Structure formats: structure tokens, C-alpha cells
Amino acid sequence: MTKRIEIVENILGANEQLAEENRSRLDQAGLYGLNFMASPGAGKTSLIEKTVPALKEKFRVAAVDGDVATTIDADRAAAVGANAVQINTGGECHLDAVMLKQALNQLTLDENDLLIVENVGNLICPANFKLGTHKNVLIASIPEGDDKPYKYPGIYRGVDILVINKIDLLPYIPFRMEYFTKGVEILNPGLMTFSLSCQTGEGLDEWLSWLESEILTFKETHSSPQ
Amino acid sequence: MTKRIEIVENILGANEQLAEENRSRLDQAGLYGLNFMASPGAGKTSLIEKTVPALKEKFRVAAVDGDVATTIDADRAAAVGANAVQINTGGECHLDAVMLKQALNQLTLDENDLLIVENVGNLICPANFKLGTHKNVLIASIPEGDDKPYKYPGIYRGVDILVINKIDLLPYIPFRMEYFTKGVEILNPGLMTFSLSCQTGEGLDEWLSWLESEILTFKETHSSPQ
Numbered sequence: 384m385t386k387r388i389e390i391v392e393n394i395l396g397a398n399e400q401l402a403e404e405n406r407s408r409l410d411q412a413g414l415y416g417l418n419f420m421a422s423p424g425a426g427k428t429s430l431i432e433k434t435v436p437a438l439k440e441k442f443r444v445a446a447v448d449g450d451v452a453t454t455i456d457a458d459r460a461a462a463v464g465a466n467a468v469q470i471n472t473g474g475e476c477h478l479d480a481v482m483l484k485q486a487l488n489q490l491t492l493d494e495n496d497l498l499i500v501e502n503v504g505n506l507i508c509p510a511n512f513k514l515g516t517h518k519n520v521l522i523a524s525i526p527e528g529d530d531k532p533y534k535y536p537g538i539y540r541g542v543d544i545l546v547i548n549k550i551d552l553l554p555y556i557p558f559r560m561e562y563f564t565k566g567v568e569i570l571n572p573g574l575m576t577f578s579l580s581c582q583t584g585e586g587l588d589e590w591l592s593w594l595e596s597e598i599l600t601f602k603e604t605h606s607s608p609q
Numbered sequence: 610m611t612k613r614i615e616i617v618e619n620i621l622g623a624n625e626q627l628a629e630e631n632r633s634r635l636d637q638a639g640l641y642g643l644n645f646m647a648s649p650g651a652g653k654t655s656l657i658e659k660t661v662p663a664l665k666e667k668f669r670v671a672a673v674d675g676d677v678a679t680t681i682d683a684d685r686a687a688a689v690g691a692n693a694v695q696i697n698t699g700g701e702c703h704l705d706a707v708m709l710k711q712a713l714n715q716l717t718l719d720e721n722d723l724l725i726v727e728n729v730g731n732l733i734c735p736a737n738f739k740l741g742t743h744k745n746v747l748i749a750s751i752p753e754g755d756d757k758p759y760k761y762p763g764i765y766r767g768v769d770i771l772v773i774n775k776i777d778l779l780p781y782i783p784f785r786m787e788y789f790t791k792g793v794e795i796l797n798p799g800l801m802t803f804s805l806s807c808q809t810g811e812g813l814d815e816w817l818s819w820l821e822s823e824i825l826t827f828k829e830t831h832s833s834p835q
Contacts, residue, residue, distance in 0.1 A: 423648045423732050423761065424753030451733060453759050474763065476702060476733040504760070505731055506649050507677060507702040526752035526775065527650030533679050534730070535649065537700065549752065555781055556808075582783075 398512055401480035405487060405515025412492035414445070415601040416500065416516035420538060422531075423504030425524040426548035428456045429581035430590075431499055435463045437591050442496035442598055447486040449478040449503045456501055465499075466490060477508035480515055497598055506531070510538040517601065518543040525549040529559045532566030539570045544577070546590065551580040624738055627706035631713060631741025638718035640671070641827040642726065642742035646764060648757075649730030651750040652774035654682045655807035656816075657725055661689045663817050668722035668824055673712040675704040675729045682727055691725075692716060703734035706741055723824055732757070736764040743827065744769040751775045755785045758792030765796045770803070772816065777806040 409416045419427045428448070435444045446460035446467045457469035468486045470478065483500060490498075500516055502509040521542040523531060526549060532539045539545075545567065553560075567574055577593070579586030635642045645653045654674070661670045672686035672693045683695035694712045696704065709726060716724075726742055728735040747768040749757060752775060758765045765771075771793060779786075793800055803819070805812030 422650065422730070422753075423757060450760055452762050453756075455756055455759060474733070474737070476731065503733070504648070505702065505733060507700070507729070507731060508734075511700070524752065526750065526778065527648075530679075530681055531649060533681060534676055536678050552752065552778065552781060555778060 395511065398480045401484060402513035402515035405480055405483050406517075408487060408492060409498065409515065409517070410605050412495075413602055413605045414492050414495050414498050415598045416498040416514075416518075418500045418502060418509075418514050418516040418519045419522060420502045420506075420509045420519065420542070421504060421522035422506050422524070422527055425504070425522045425527065426546075426581050427501045427504070427522055428459050430522060430546065430548065431460050431465065431501065432463050433581050433584070433587055434499070434591065434594065435460065435465045437587070438497065438595065439464050441595065443494060444497045444499065445490050445492075445495040446499050446501065447483065447490075448501045449482065451475070451503065460499075460501075466495060472503060476503055476505050477512050478502050478514060479512045483514045483516075496602070497594075506535040506538050510541050518597075520544040520546060522546045522548055523563075525552045525556055525558050529563040530566070532563060532570055536570050539567060539574075542571065542574070544575050545571075547576065547578045548581055550578050550585060551583045621737065624706045627710060628739035628741040631706055631709050632743075634713060634718060635724065635741065635743070636831050638721075639828055639831045640718050640721050640724050641824045642724040642740075642744075644726045644728060644735075644740050644742040644745045645748060646728045646732075646735045646745065646768070647730060647748035648732050648750070648753055651730070651748045651753065652772075652807050653727045653730070653748055654685050656748060656772065656774065657686050657691065657727065658689050659807050659810070659813055660725070660817065660820065661686065661691045663813070664723065664821065665690050667821065669720060670723045670725065671716050671718075671721040672725050672727065673709065673716075674727045675708065677701075677729065686725075686727075692721060698729060702729055702731045703738050704728050704740060705738045709740045709742075722828070723820075732761040732764050736767045744823075746770040746772060748772045748774055749789075751778045751782055751784050755789040756792070758789060758796055762796050765793060765800075768797065768800070770801050771797075773802065773804045774807055776804050776811060777809045 446465040448456035457467040461467040672691040674682035683693040687693040
């Protein structure tokens with residue numbers, strides 16, 4: 384068992400070092416980076432589709448989409464105006480810092496203001512691999528059920544922002560918001576949370592306002608090299 | 610890279626051997642085993658909650674519930690009358706044959722007729738680890754979206770049965786059934802599929818009839834040692 388633990392520690396250590404290098408590149412380019420994590424189908428790509436056009440008068444957005452197969456997500460991000468790169472992981476169930484590094488090499492970093500990395504749809508492994516982005520965003524969705532914080536504590540514990548998507552479905556699904564929120568609060572007290580629906584647009588304004596102010600604050604402290 | 614491939618092959622080879630041992634134990638006990646796989650929140654536990662009471666006049670059901678943390682699922686399975694065992698994987702994103710072996714040791718196998726193994730909520734890694742059950746069942750759900758067969762081909766390719774859950778939400782969600790079905794058909798031609806709603810009960814009868822006949826057919830060819 385010790386051998387196995389050592390190998391895992393080495394992998395995570397190497398990943399962390401590469402994540403720091405990615406972070407430095409983003410900082411130098413004045414590019415603010417978010418890591419979107421979620422279950423399959425919770426709405427990562429939908430939130431990108433709503434975010435990119437809403438910000439496009441002010442900010443250029445790059446999207447890096449991770450998936451086991453297909454370019455469906457990058458195509459959707461590109462269709463709404465993002466500079467999109469698809470990473471196909473083969474069989475891997477998460478992105479890591481090496482994969483993001485390779486994707487960053489395909490982008491002109493200082494021509495973008497916001498980078499959204501869309502991780503592989505999975506509530507477990509992505510939480511263990513830092514990418515070098517500035518904030519980790521977890522997208523939960525109402526149909527997944529109210530017990531998810533309790534069942535996937537690792538990812539709820541490790542994120543900076545929580546987006547609760549598909550609130551338009553609340554009337555049709557038994558979802559105890561108080562039970563859900565209690566679980567989140569135990570794992571990640573005071574976690575900044577946005578409730579919204581990418582389908583109806585409800586709640587998107589708060590998310591977009593917050594994001595705009597985040598990018599502006601970041602730009603004040605990290606000037607682009609040009 | 611060769612080294613890594615060798616290690617992965619060894620792990621999968623060892624798992625396969627243990628899966629065969631699990632299968633032999635089930636066969637000898639006359640216990641028919643299903644492996645439920647799905648995204649988080651697609652309805653694995655809900656389908657167990659509907660299945661166990663419906664069958665209880667005829668069959669005794671054992672449930673083995675895999676999760677990263679908590680005993681929520683095993684508690685729910687036990688509450689409806691299953692002989693339930695929870696496996697907490699720690700941080701692992703899938704069940705493997707060793708974990709199932711340990712769970713089987715906690716059950717009196719020949720006192721049960723149906724075993725439902727509820728895998729960890731994940732559309733990627735569970736597909737790579739055989740457990741020794743007789744059939745693999747994938748539970749998809751309408752809110753996950755119609756592109757999932759294309760994005761998670763491995764799991765769609767490797768299952769024997771597909772259950773499409775939450776069909777009661779079809780009026781509220783843009784889900785192109787034809788696009789979904791086309792993806793499934795490419796990956797797994799002729800896959801036996803049940804469309805149902807654990808919430809309203811619609812379509813459950815077809816699932817239950819099929820399952821009853823599966824268990825009876827199995828029992829005819831595998832008699833219990835007693």
C-alpha cells in the first residue's frame with residue numbers, strides 16, 4: 384500500500400507544479416481563469432453559452448472543453464463566439480494540468496480576458512487535480528437531487544463558487560433546498576452561491592455581474608504584457 | 610508509456626479474474642445479479658426503491674450500494690426491504706470486483722434471489738471494471754441531456770440494458786429523443802431499453818415484468834445449493 388500512496392503523491396505533486404506554471408502564464412497574460420466542474424449534463428456548456436454572448440461587448444472569452452470523446456462542447460462554445468479548444472481525454476475521467484498546458488499552447492492567451500475550462504463531467508476525480516485556474520466553480524443542478532453535497536463531499540469542499548442550475552425545474556422535482564444548503568454549509572461554510580436557470584435566464588444577471596467584477600478586479604492587479 | 614499500459618492491464622486482468630469468482634459465487638447461490646451504473650442523480654437508488662417492494666412477494670432482494678461517502682443509499686434500499694450493504698470507496702470513482710467480493714461476504718447469498726449492485730455515480734470509470742454480475746444496466750435520465758451517448762461512448766457500448774428515467778420531465782426540457790436514440794443505436798445496436806419515471810410510476814410495469822422473467826429464467830438454470 385505504501386508504494387501506491389507514494390505513486391499517487393508523486394502524480395499529484397507533479398500536477399500541482401504544472402498547475403502553478405499554468406497559473407503564472409494566465410497571470411502574465413492578464414487572463415482570468417475559471418474551472419467549471421459538474422456531473423454530466425448539469426449545465427457546464429449551457430452556462431458557457433449564456434456567459435460568452437453576454438460578456439462579448441466587454442471581454443474576449445476562451446473556452447477549453449474537456450471530454451472523453453467528441454468536440455460537441457467546443458463546437459457549442461465556438462458557436463457563441465468563444466475561442467474554443469477541445470481536449471479529448473481518451474478514457475480519462477478528469478482534466479489535469481498537463482492537458483490544460485497543451486490547450487493553452489493552442490490559444491493566444493493575451494488576446495483573451497476570461498478563460499473558462501470545462502472539466503469532464505464527473506463529481507469525483509476532477510476535484511483532485513488542480514489546473515492552475517483562479518477559481519473552481521461547481522455547477523449543481525436540481526434534477527441531480529438534494530443529497531449530492533453529502534455523497535460527493537470532496538468536490539463541494541474544494542470549490543470557490545457554487546452555481547445551482549435548472550431552478551426552473553423546482554416545481555416538478557422533490558428537492559429539499561434546505562437539506563441541500565445545510566450539506567453545503569457543513570462542507571464549505573459561506574460558499575458563494577448563484578441560483579439560476581440557463582433555460583429561462585432567471586438568476587443569470589447576478590452571475591454575470593459577479594463575473595464582470597471579478598475579471599475587472601483581476602485586470603487591475605494583473606496587467607497584460609502589451 | 611509501455612510501463613503504464615502494463616500496470617493498467619495487470620490491474621484490469623486481476624479485476625477480471627476476481628469478477629469471474631464473484632460470478633461463480635452468484636451462480637452457485639442461484640442469485641441473479643445486476644450492476645446499476647449512471648451519472649450522479651440519474652435515479653439508481655430510486656429505481657431500487659421502486660423495484661424491491663414490487664418484487665417482494667416473489668423474490669428476496671439484496672442491494673450493494675457503492676458511494677464515495679455516506680450510507681444514504683444503503684439506508685434507502687434497506688428502508689424498502691432490501692438486504693443492504695454499503696461500500697464506501699473512500700475516494701475511488703468506481704466499484705471493482707474486490708469491493709463487491711467484500712460486500713458479498715456480508716450477505717447470505719442463497720437467501721436472496723436478486724442482487725442489485727449500485728455503482729458509484731459516474732459515467733466513465735465504472736464501465737472499465739467488471740464486477741461479476743450477470744447484466745450491466747445503464748440508467749440515463751432526461752435532464753442529463755440527449756448528447757450523453759456521444760460524449761460517454763464507453764459506457765453506452767458496454768451495457769446490456771438501458772433504462773431512460775425521468776420521462777415525466779420531457780415536457781419541461783429540450784430533449785431530442787431521436788438524436789439520443791440514434792447515438793445509442795450506433796454504439797449498441799438493438800440495446801434493450803425501458804423508458805420510465807420513478808417519480809410517476811409510468812413505464813415501471815414493463816421493467817418489472819422483464820426483471821421477473823429474467824430472474825425466473827436464471828433460476829431454472831442455476832439451482833440454489835439447498
